[in-house]
Amino acid sequence: MTQMPMESIRDVRAHLAEVVERADRDDTPTVITRRGGQVAAVVSTEVLRRYQEWEEREINRIIDERMANPAAGIPIEDVMRETLERGE
Numbered sequence: 538m539t540q541m542p543m544e545s546i547r548d549v550r551a552h553l554a555e556v557v558e559r560a561d562r563d564d565t566p567t568v569i570t571r572r573g574g575q576v577a578a579v580v581s582t583e584v585l586r587r588y589q590e591w592e593e594r595e596i597n598r599i600i601d602e603r604m605a606n607p608a609a610g611i612p613i614e615d616v617m618r619e620t621l622e623r624g625e
Contacts, residue, residue, distance in 0.1 A: 543568040546576070560584075 542559070546569050549556050556567045556579050566580040 541566050541568050541578075543570060543575070545569070546571050549579070 542565065544556070544567055549567070549569055559565045559567065560579045560581045564581055564584065566578050566584065568575050569577040569579065
């Protein structure tokens with residue numbers, strides 16, 4: 538995997554159009570930092586769409602897996618009793 542460009546939010550403000558164009562045209566995301574920490578990324582809408590589709594497939598896979606092999610749950614009575622005991 539290649540290293541993604543990383544820029545401070547201050548630098549990105551100065552040339553936001555270029556950062557967006559790079560994401561759209563070249564499919565190159567830019568990681569945005571604030572005070573040295575990574576806080577966001579500019580990605581193309583296509584990358585975002587593919588991620589959301591993957592996320593939905595993954596959630597459905599996990600649900601299907603859990604439904605096929607259900608583990609014993611906690612009876613609602615126990616949950617309610619414990620909640621009342623804690624005063625919540």
